[in-house]
Amino acid sequence: MATHDENKMISYLTEKWGVIDCPMCRKGPLQIQDKVFQLNEYHQGNLVVGGPLVPVIPVTCINCGYTLLVNALISKSIDLAVASEAVPETKTQEQKA
Numbered sequence: 001m002a003t004h005d006e007n008k009m010i011s012y013l014t015e016k017w018g019v020i021d022c023p024m025c026r027k028g029p030l031q032i033q034d035k036v037f038q039l040n041e042y043h044q045g046n047l048v049v050g051g052p053l054v055p056v057i058p059v060t061c062i063n064c065g066y067t068l069l070v071n072a073l074i075s076k077s078i079d080l081a082v083a084s085e086a087v088p089e090t091k092t093q094e095q096k097a
């Protein structure tokens with residue numbers, strides 16, 4: 001499982017959000033997960049290898065459990081080069097021959 005640059009993530013959220021509490025319970029604190037997760041495109045329940053993925057970092061309220069997802073690429077907390085390695089490549093007809 002991939003990790004991300006936590007310092008970049010904290011800097012990004014501080015720049016964009018400032019210091020905030022949980023938007024639901026207004027308490028918090030919020031905790032940034034140290035792992036990167038991914039959202040897969042829905043294909044009627046079928047797993048499609050090589051489909052589009054969205055890398056996300058969960059941010060969770062320690063008080064109430066509310067969890068929001070921040071795009072890891074937009075927050076620049078993962079490298080684009082590393083992210084593209086995480087996406088399985090689909091072979092073209094030329095590569096299969």
Ligand SMILES: [Zn+2]
Nearest residue numbers: 022025061064
């Ligand atoms: Zn909360």
